[in-house]
Each structure stands twice: as structure tokens, then as C-alpha cells.
Amino acid sequence: MGRTALMMVASLTFVILVLGPNMYRYASSSYANFTTYNGRTMAHNIAVSGANIAANQIFLNKAWTTGYSNLSLSGGTFNVWVTAETTSYGVVRKRIHSTSLYTTNNQNFLDTIEVLLGPSTFAEFCVYLQNMGGGVSWATGDSVYGPCHIDSVMNISGSPVFFGKTTSKNGTNPKLPHAGVTPQFLGGYQSGVAVPMPQSFGPTQDSATARGKVFTPPGSPSGNYSLTVTLNSDSTITYQEAKGAWTGPLTTVKILTLAPNATIWVNGGNINIQGTLKGRLTIIAGGTKGSSTTGNAFITGNIKYATDPLLAGAGTDMLGLMADNSIDIPAPPGFNPPTVPAQHDVIIEAGVFTRTGKFYTDLYNNTKATGLGSVRLIGSLTSYNIGAFSTPNSDGSVKYGYRNYFQFDNRFYVSCPPNYPITGFFEVLLWKE
Amino acid sequence: MGYSSIFDIIGSIFIAGTLYIMVINMQNDISQMTYTDGSDLIVQTNITTVTRLLEKDFRLIAYCAKPDSFTQTSNSIVAAGAHNISFLADVNGDGTMDTVKYYVGSPSDLPLTPNPNDFPLYRQINSQPAAMYNVGLTQFDFAYFDWMATPKTLPITFPYSGVLEIQLTIMLKSPVLPDSLGAYSYWRQLRLSARNLMTR
Numbered sequence: 001m002g003r004t005a006l007m008m009v010a011s012l013t014f015v016i017l018v019l020g021p022n023m024y025r026y027a028s029s030s031y032a033n034f035t036t037y038n039g040r041t042m043a044h045n046i047a048v049s050g051a052n053i054a055a056n057q058i059f060l061n062k063a064w065t066t067g068y069s070n071l072s073l074s075g076g077t078f079n080v081w082v083t084a085e086t087t088s089y090g091v092v093r094k095r096i097h098s099t100s101l102y103t104t105n106n107q108n109f110l111d112t113i114e115v116l117l118g119p120s121t122f123a124e125f126c127v128y129l130q131n132m133g134g135g136v137s138w139a140t141g142d143s144v145y146g147p148c149h150i151d152s153v154m155n156i157s158g159s160p161v162f163f164g165k166t167t168s169k170n171g172t173n174p175k176l177p178h179a180g181v182t183p184q185f186l187g188g189y190q191s192g193v194a195v196p197m198p199q200s201f202g203p204t205q206d207s208a209t210a211r212g213k214v215f216t217p218p219g220s221p222s223g224n225y226s227l228t229v230t231l232n233s234d235s236t237i238t239y240q241e242a243k244g245a246w247t248g249p250l251t252t253v254k255i256l257t258l259a260p261n262a263t264i265w266v267n268g269g270n271i272n273i274q275g276t277l278k279g280r281l282t283i284i285a286g287g288t289k290g291s292s293t294t295g296n297a298f299i300t301g302n303i304k305y306a307t308d309p310l311l312a313g314a315g316t317d318m319l320g321l322m323a324d325n326s327i328d329i330p331a332p333p334g335f336n337p338p339t340v341p342a343q344h345d346v347i348i349e350a351g352v353f354t355r356t357g358k359f360y361t362d363l364y365n366n367t368k369a370t371g372l373g374s375v376r377l378i379g380s381l382t383s384y385n386i387g388a389f390s391t392p393n394s395d396g397s398v399k400y401g402y403r404n405y406f407q408f409d410n411r412f413y414v415s416c417p418p419n420y421p422i423t424g425f426f427e428v429l430l431w432k433e
Numbered sequence: 434m435g436y437s438s439i440f441d442i443i444g445s446i447f448i449a450g451t452l453y454i455m456v457i458n459m460q461n462d463i464s465q466m467t468y469t470d471g472s473d474l475i476v477q478t479n480i481t482t483v484t485r486l487l488e489k490d491f492r493l494i495a496y497c498a499k500p501d502s503f504t505q506t507s508n509s510i511v512a513a514g515a516h517n518i519s520f521l522a523d524v525n526g527d528g529t530m531d532t533v534k535y536y537v538g539s540p541s542d543l544p545l546t547p548n549p550n551d552f553p554l555y556r557q558i559n560s561q562p563a564a565m566y567n568v569g570l571t572q573f574d575f576a577y578f579d580w581m582a583t584p585k586t587l588p589i590t591f592p593y594s595g596v597l598e599i600q601l602t603i604m605l606k607s608p609v610l611p612d613s614l615g616a617y618s619y620w621r622q623l624r625l626s627a628r629n630l631m632t633r
Contacts, residue, residue: 012456016463026470030477037481087501116500163593165507165631177581185580186595187507188631413504429500431628432526433492 043102043109050078050098076102117426123416126408128382146408167193207419212263224293231275274301282320295324319350320417326357345373351380360387364401374403472607479568480618495629499528572604
């Protein structure tokens, strides 16, 4: 019996010595698993914080490249440095690199975040409006096929659909959620975003002065000055100046010969424009705010690119049509259908920018303007005010004027017409974590 | 002397038997605890492994190393169901978008595990063979939300789904123990981080 007791004690001791440590090992392994996950998460969060702090610095000071070195945060440290990179079309972007170090349980955890910021242009908006006005709302049946920004209050009724990212400065009217108002923001919505309209086209005009072409009204005769432009599909434009009783010669020239940086500024007059563009061009009608004789552009026919911009791999044809006042699709001279009809179905492929006025047609309430079809803008619209294209029937169909479709040119996400106005802000192009 | 010897023998048999039973029970308890603790550790390790894999991939939704070549970021989710999702992400950083699919199998795909309710998780990149993860999953549920954090009802149409937030709920149980035994681990991410989804 003594031997048996000894054997039992020995076996019990053996069991405890072998299996006991395993139990402690499981407990310590569980703790190690927890600390590893916690360490990785903390390192990641610290790196993200570093990137956010740097992005905020760049928002406050676009020239900021100071970075951070071993800054303490939440028990760890992070480093940030900023590099600049230039795209093939000359745009300077900034890349934020944020690395973190978090130490726990004698283990070091590292993480890296990269954020690429690029300057944004007004061409990146399918529709930009400085003001919607009190009596105008996005309503059921309205669709915006690209990014949209309202730099005031966005008026909404019914269920309009926004396919791209939508932002507004002062929220929505009515404030959402609201019964009966169900907009669909399929690309997301952010309020409190301010993107002010530029006070002038100064930078673009300076570019035209430096390496482009400036049309200045001659001293005589008296009268209103205008430039009539026809875009040609062989990379040329045909233009003719006019002032009062004087009309200049009809001139056809290569765009880049006339304006090496493809930027034309009519300094104190109106523009009449139509045609098919091959190449890149920005043209500005410069003038005084509120004037009907300067700073306006009139679209007298279709404006198209030589290559369809909606095709995959579309070329580089891009037009920026800018006016200090308004851009109008006018009634043709002597409009009197059917003898002198208006154009049916107008196509405009361009980035359209009206700085103090609106993009509209003066046929919108013309009682003879029936059955005209639609105005289809493929590109971008930036406008101070919203313009009218039609007078509706009681059922919402068009009574006078045109239906309007605004479709975004996706190439404007990454490119824009030459010397097109920038918003002055950076946007996040990619976030790598 | 005779009676005392018998009493000694009986008493020693009783004591020895009691000790035997105590030792055997203790051995059983230690073995059981070892087995249970081991499976608990497996569950905890599996949950961190799975969540790390998911977080790594979901953070890349709509990410492209060459952002100029992919601008429709809000359309990066191409399919979404209650237990599956497909999205576009530049997984290898070469500037071309890859299609990443997560979906689950059925419990019958794992006939040899003691838990009758666990099912495998599959991860597929483009048209490569799907990788199977047998981690004791018993719940793998997605929920989708729009810009106002309003739940979206299935089925969701694509493109232009309006899905901007994703919620994922995971429950793991030990793959080596029956469903009624062992610990489980529950993980829910209320808003899976996909910062590139709303850049454009």
C-alpha cells in the first residue's frame, strides 16, 4: 500500500507538472493575442490621426510641408512628411506620409498611411450653383449625373436623384429628414462645405495675356464689340470681330498658333460660338457685371468635340466656355417658326462657367418655342444663379423652351480645359491604409 | 489482533479508493480544462485573424494607386447581399482595380467539424480560386446603409447603389467542439472604414 500511495502521488505530480503549465500557457497566449490586436489597432489609429492632422494643416496653409517628427499621441508616436508630385499635365499634388510606432508588452507595432491631395477645379462639378434662389428647387424627375455643389442652401422638393457626391454650404431646405422630401444622394452628401465662386477670372485672363490671345475692342467705331467663333474639327478656329458698323475679316487659324496656351480672352465684349472642337481651348467673355453688351456668350449652334467624350478612352478635346455674366442659347435672328425655326435638340460639350449670371435660353418663355426637344450639356456647369430652359405645363412637361439634361464629363475628374478656374482647395484623391 | 487488522485493511482500502477517485477526477478536470482553454484560444486567435483580414481588405474599397484611372469611387461596391459582398479595390497596388469577393459556404461544406452550424468563409480575388477559411464561423452578416445611415433593403441594385456605410457582424465558435460546448467570440464593426468610397 505504501508503494501504491507513492505511485499515486508521483503520477499526480506528473500530471500537474505537465498539464499545469499548459493551462498557464493558454492564459498567457490569450493575453498575447489580445495585446497584439490592441497594439496593431492603436498603431493604425495613431497613423490615421497623424494623416488627419497633416491634412488639416494643408487645408489651413496650402504651402505647409513642415511635417511632424516623433510627436506623441495616445501612448505612441507618429512622424509625418509631405512630398510634392507633378502630373503629366502640370498639376502639382501633395502626398502625406504618416508612420506610427506603438509599443506594448515589449512589442513594437508600426503602421503607415498615405494620402494624396490634389487641387480641385470647378470643372469637377457636374453642377455648381452659388445661389439657388428662393423659388427654385431640385424636384422629382431631376437627375444630376455627377458631383454637385450648392454654395448656399440646397432647395429640395420631392425626390430628385444625385448620382455623384453632393455637397452644400448651408444644408438643405427643408432640413432633412422631412416628410415628403426624399432626395437620393447615391454618391453621398455633406453639408457645411464652402467652395466660393471666384471674384474674377484673373488667373485665366493673366494666362491669356501671357501666352494666349487677348481680343480688345478697337477704339473706333463706337458700338458694342463681339467676337464670332466657329470651332473646326481640324484644330483650327474661324473668328470674326465686329464693333458697331465695322466687321473684321473672317480668319481661320490653328488654335495653338493664335493662342499657344489655348486660352483666349475677349476683354470687353460678347462671344458668339458654335462648332466642333479638336484640341483644347478655353475662351472667356470678359465684361462688366450686369452688362448685356460685354461679358456674355451666346451659343448659336451645337458645340461638340471631334471625339465623343462619353466613349471610353475619349481623346483630350476639351472646351472651357466662360463668361463674366451669362451664357445664353438665343433665339435665332428673326425667329419665326416655321420660316425661321430655332434649333431642335442642342448639344453642348464643354465646361460652362457663368461667374455672375446664369446659363439659360431666352426661348424658355417664348410662345413660339414649342417642340424644341432638349438642351444636352455634357461637361460641367458652374453658375452663379440657376437659369431657365423651359416654361412647364401643369403636368410638368415642357410648354415652351427646351428640356435640359446635364451629364458630367468623367474626364473632368482628373483633367480640365486649359487654365480653368481652380477652387483653391485640395481634395483627397486617394487614402491608402 | 484479528479484528484490528481487518479494520486496518478495510480502512486502507477505503482511503486508497478515495484517493484513486480524487486523482482520476483531477486528471479528468485538468484534461477538460486544457481542451476547453485550448479551443478558447483557437476562437480568440481566429477572430483576430479574420477581422485583421477583413479590415485590411475593406480599407482598400475604392482605393487605386493611380487615382486618375479610377474615378467612379462611389460605385466601387458591385454586389451586396446579406452574407456576401463584392467590391473593387487595388489590392496589389499596381494601379488596376481588382474585384474582391467575400462569401460564405454552407454547414454541409464542413461535414467533419463537431459543430454542425459552422460554415466556411471564402475570399476570392478576380478570377483566382477562392481561398477557404475554416475558422468556426456561425454568423457572417452584412447590413448596408445610405448617406443618412438609413438601412437599405435587399436586394440592392447596381450601379449607383447608394451604399455608403457597411456593418458586418461576425460570430465564431470553436471548430473543434460541438456547438453546445466551448466559448464563442462576437465582433461587429458598425461602420467599416472605406475612406476612398466617398472621395468622388
